[in-house]
Amino acid sequence: MNQDFSLGSVEVALTPQERFEEFLQSRGKRNTQERKLLVTHIFSHHDHFDANQLIDELTVRKDTDKAFGRVSRPTVYRTLNELVEAGLLRKFELDGRAVYEHDYGYPEHDHLHCTKCNRLFEFQSEELLALRDAVAREQRFRVTGHRLIISGVCDECASAKRRMKRKVDLI
Amino acid sequence: MNQDFSLGSVEVALTPQERFEEFLQSRGKRNTQERKLLVTHIFSHHDHFDANQLIDELTVRKDTDKAFGRVSRPTVYRTLNELVEAGLLRKFELDGRAVYEHDYGYPEHDHLHCTKCNRLFEFQSEELLALRDAVAREQRFRVTGHRLIISGVCDECASAKRRMKRKVDLI
DNA sequence: ATCATTGCAAAAGATTTGCAAGGTC
DNA sequence: GACCTTGCAAATCTTTTGCAATGAT
Numbered sequence: 117m118n119q120d121f122s123l124g125s126v127e128v129a130l131t132p133q134e135r136f137e138e139f140l141q142s143r144g145k146r147n148t149q150e151r152k153l154l155v156t157h158i159f160s161h162h163d164h165f166d167a168n169q170l171i172d173e174l175t176v177r178k179d180t181d182k183a184f185g186r187v188s189r190p191t192v193y194r195t196l197n198e199l200v201e202a203g204l205l206r207k208f209e210l211d212g213r214a215v216y217e218h219d220y221g222y223p224e225h226d227h228l229h230c231t232k233c234n235r236l237f238e239f240q241s242e243e244l245l246a247l248r249d250a251v252a253r254e255q256r257f258r259v260t261g262h263r264l265i266i267s268g269v270c271d272e273c274a275s276a277k278r279r280m281k282r283k284v285d286l287i
Numbered sequence: 288m289n290q291d292f293s294l295g296s297v298e299v300a301l302t303p304q305e306r307f308e309e310f311l312q313s314r315g316k317r318n319t320q321e322r323k324l325l326v327t328h329i330f331s332h333h334d335h336f337d338a339n340q341l342i343d344e345l346t347v348r349k350d351t352d353k354a355f356g357r358v359s360r361p362t363v364y365r366t367l368n369e370l371v372e373a374g375l376l377r378k379f380e381l382d383g384r385a386v387y388e389h390d391y392g393y394p395e396h397d398h399l400h401c402t403k404c405n406r407l408f409e410f411q412s413e414e415l416l417a418l419r420d421a422v423a424r425e426q427r428f429r430v431t432g433h434r435l436i437i438s439g440v441c442d443e444c445a446s447a448k449r450r451m452k453r454k455v456d457l458i
Numbered sequence: 459a460t461c462a463t464t465g466c467a468a469a470a471g472a473t474t475t476g477c478a479a480g481g482t483c
Numbered sequence: 484g485a486c487c488t489t490g491c492a493a494a495t496c497t498t499t500t501g502c503a504a505t506g507a508t
Contacts, residue, residue: 146482146487167472188490193473209380212497213472228428239422247418248437251410256442257399264435266419271427317462317507338497359465364498383472384497 128221132159132204135220139202150187154195158205164217164236167192208263210236226264232273299392303330303375306391310373321358325366329376335388335407338363379434381407397435403444 130138136155140147157174158165174187187195196216199205206219210229215236226244228237244264252259301309307326311318328345329336345358358366367387370376377390381400386407397415399408415435423430 144487148481148488150489190474190491191489194488209383212380212383212385214383228423228426230428231431237426237428239426241418241422243418244415247412247414251412252399252437252439255399255408255410256445257401257408257437257439258441258445259437259439260402261439262435262437264433266423266428266430266433268423268428268430268432270429274427274429315462319463319507321464361466361499362464365463 125221125223132220136199136202136204139198139204145198150191151195151198153186154192155199155204158199158216159218162218162222164215166213166215167196168213170196208265210265226266228266228268228270230270230273231267232269235270237270297392297394303391307370307373307375310369310375316369321362322366322369324357325363326370326375329370329387330389333389333393335386337384337386338367339384341367379436381436398437399441400436400438401441401444402438403440406441408441 128135133152133155136151137147140151153174154170157170170187170192171189174192175189196205196207196214200207200216204218204220205216207214207216209215223240224245225238225240228239229235230237248262249259251257299306304323304326307322308318311322324345325341328341341358341363342360345363346360367376367378367385371378371387375389375391376387378385378387380386394411395416396409396411399410400406401408419433420430422428
């Protein structure tokens with residue numbers, strides 16, 4: 117699940133690490149090795165990911181000797197929740213599993229989801245925000261956010277005969 | 288999770304029961320008591336629901352003598368999947384659990400989700416469809432559908448001091 | 459009679475939690 | 484040293500599945 121075109125990034129004063137540090141301190145929490153590693157890893161590249169990907173990439177595997185991993189499954193989940201609370205990550209559901217993406221310093225956007233290759237493509241629309249707010253106003257509804265996912269088949273997949281689901285690639 | 292205003296319904300030739308019967312026959316499946324009971328129950332009132340609600344309403348409880356229920360948990364799930372396949376129900380995810388709503392004979396719409404009382408409010412927007420298709424066209428994306436959920440707080444909850452989550456009410 | 463369906467129990471997948479051992483301030 | 488965190492194991496929650504008994508055609 118990579119992004120396939122970039123949206124302009126937003127200027128921010130602090131790095132994700134610094135921002136998280138700040139959040140942790142305000143909560144009387146500690147910035148541990150594990151949390152640092154996760155933040156560094158997550159913000160080293162911009163894409164969509166789920167807990168399993170992090171676990172695969174950062175967890176010690178007993179079955180192999182590639183014990184380069186260093187964060188346990190519960191800590192991955194615990195830290196992801198903290199990162200969402202801290203406003204660094206945004207979480208949403210896709211096919212019953214949680215998917216995360218960068219939020220801090222990244223503009224608001226929505227997604228096109230290709231059901232063939234399982235990739236997510238981003239787009240921004242001012243009109244959508246206006247429409248959302250208009251609908252809400254009509255119903256006297258206080259908006260805090262929204263989630264729009266357009267599903268279908270991307271150009272690449274529509275051209276290709278067949279293509280594996282990314283989900284499968286990753287396991 | 289009730290609807291709070293109605294959308295015009297669409298004219299259809301067959302009742303949900305008949306439509307499902309047709310679907311089952313085309314698949315060499317049988318229209319059993321359990322399936323009939325579920326369809327009758329589900330289409331007796333228009334609202335959003337999840338598997339647990341059906342199970343609570345239709346499953347035999349061993350701990351009480353109110354054994355008015357008649358459909359087991361696995362059958363509820365199996366039938367819900369069939370109803371989605373048959374086009375009678377539409378399924379989406381909310382807070383990690385599957386939510387269903389009537390699809391057959393019911394117009395396409397989107398939702399406002401109140402995070403206080405957990406209710407879903409429906410709305411229709413032609414503009415949204417146009418916007419969706421415009422975005423897709425721009426990215427050469429073949430749209431098959433979309434899901435928009437606007438979250439926030441409904442008027443009622445914004446006025447009230449405090450309100451229980453419906454989820455809790457139902458358990 | 460044949461073959462689908464049901465209910466039970468158990469499995470599976472994702473995420474969370476209790477708790478003792480270890481790390482951070 | 485006080486207290487937060489981690490990792491492990493186990494629990495939870497939602498949904499699915501194997502299988503023997505039951506039901507529909």
